[in-house]
Amino acid sequence: MELPVELRNGIDALLSGFSAEELKKISRQLTDRYKNDSGRGKVLVSRDLESRVYAAVRMPATFGAISDALSYVRECMPETQVRTVLDVGAGSGSGAWAVEEIFSPDHITCLEREESMRSVGNALLRESSELLEKTAWAEFDLEKDPLGKAASSDQPRTADLVLASYMLNEFSKESRENAIRKLWNAAEHILLIVEPGTKEGFAVISQVREILLSQGAHLLAPCPHEGPCRLSDDDWCHFTCRVQRSKMHKLLKEGDVPYEDEKYSYIAFSKEEGEKAEARILRHPYITKGQIDLEICGRDKNGKVTLRKKDEAYKAARKAKMGDAISNISL
Numbered sequence: 001m002e003l004p005v006e007l008r009n010g011i012d013a014l015l016s017g018f019s020a021e022e023l024k025k026i027s028r029q030l031t032d033r034y035k036n037d038s039g040r041g042k043v044l045v046s047r048d049l050e051s052r053v054y055a056a057v058r059m060p061a062t063f064g065a066i067s068d069a070l071s072y073v074r075e076c077m078p079e080t081q082v083r084t085v086l087d088v089g090a091g092s093g094s095g096a097w098a099v100e101e102i103f104s105p106d107h108i109t110c111l112e113r114e115e116s117m118r119s120v121g122n123a124l125l126r127e128s129s130e131l132l133e134k135t136a137w138a139e140f141d142l143e144k145d146p147l148g149k150a151a152s153s154d155q156p157r158t159a160d161l162v163l164a165s166y167m168l169n170e171f172s173k174e175s176r177e178n179a180i181r182k183l184w185n186a187a188e189h190i191l192l193i194v195e196p197g198t199k200e201g202f203a204v205i206s207q208v209r210e211i212l213l214s215q216g217a218h219l220l221a222p223c224p225h226e227g228p229c230r231l232s233d234d235d236w237c238h239f240t241c242r243v244q245r246s247k248m249h250k251l252l253k254e255g256d257v258p259y260e261d262e263k264y265s266y267i268a269f270s271k272e273e274g275e276k277a278e279a280r281i282l283r284h285p286y287i288t289k290g291q292i293d294l295e296i297c298g299r300d301k302n303g304k305v306t307l308r309k310k311d312e313a314y315k316a317a318r319k320a321k322m323g324d325a326i327s328n329i330s331l
């Protein structure tokens with residue numbers, strides 16, 4: 001997956017004039033902070049240069065993960081029109097860029113607590129399409145400010161699609177519960193939560209799953225069922241997307257490979273029932289001559305399947321990747 005060219009150029013422009021050493025130092029500090037201080041309700045990025053570096057280092061990966069997850073959501077609700085979007089904890093705006101590519105809504109609103117993030121996000125959108133240029137940004141704290149129909153404000157506080165990516169893991173478990181309910185109340189149709197594809201990220205997704213199922217929400221993806229998750233306690237459901245890296249990204253992350261593999265976990269719910277996958281591929285398909293081994297989460301059970309050329313699902317499985325839905329599989 002490639003970042004939109006305007007976004008890539010915008011990020012480069014944001015960093016011009018700063019020394020490579022200073023940028024690398026901040027990049028390392030941010031990595032340490034996200035590793036050690038998430039989940040404690042702490043502010044992790046607040047200074048202007050930190051937000052610029054966040055955009056350069058993390059936006060390609062979060063853009064890739066959100067785009068992937070949105071494509072899976074669209075598969076489950078092919079007829080649903082997404083006209084309005086609220087991106088909560090929008091950071092530097094990767095959600096808006098991803099949503100524009102997948103759903104082309106009429107209006108996007110980015111809600112974000114930190115001024116430096118809003119200003120970087122706004123600067124990046126200035127060079128983009130007409131839709132993104134008119135994206136509204138507002139100061140907003142999910143812990144304190146009202147969201148949903150109850151919010152009295154001239155800014156939209158409900159939307160067809162509500163998105164929160166890589167944000168809920170920054171909350172403590174206790175304050176997260178209220179945040180999840182607020183996000184769900186703000187969604188007219190769909191709520192999408194994306195988190196890092198780590199054990200901790202998946203714990204957030206599991207918490208969202210439990211709370212919203214108990215509220216009668218309809219699970220869209222990735223799970224093909226609404227029963228208890230069948231993964232063992234030491235496993236976590238995550239997927240991967242590959243994003244091309246720019247020269248700047250390689251410099252800041254001090255790496256040589258021309259791409260980055262971002263592991264992410266996600267969950268999407270809707271107010272109306274959607275078309276859930278019949279089964280979903282949980283690991284990279286293992287392809288040998290005339291045979292494909294898949295690990296599957298199905299409607300009634302999980303398991304391993306071996307497909308051969310004679311099998312109906314073989315052709316689709318040859319093109320499928322981890323995270324994709326697949327049909328005509330018997331477990």
Ligand SMILES: C[S@@+](CC[C@H](N)C(=O)[O-])C[C@H]1O[C@@H](n2cnc3c(N)ncnc32)[C@H](O)[C@@H]1O
Binds near residue numbers: 092
């Ligand atoms: C890791 S960044 C993710 C940004 C963006 N969603 C993305 O996927 O790239 C988390 C963002 O959530 C914001 N945030 C954290 N807690 C928040 C809160 N209580 N209300 C609003 N935004 C919050 C942070 O300021 C930060 O910009």
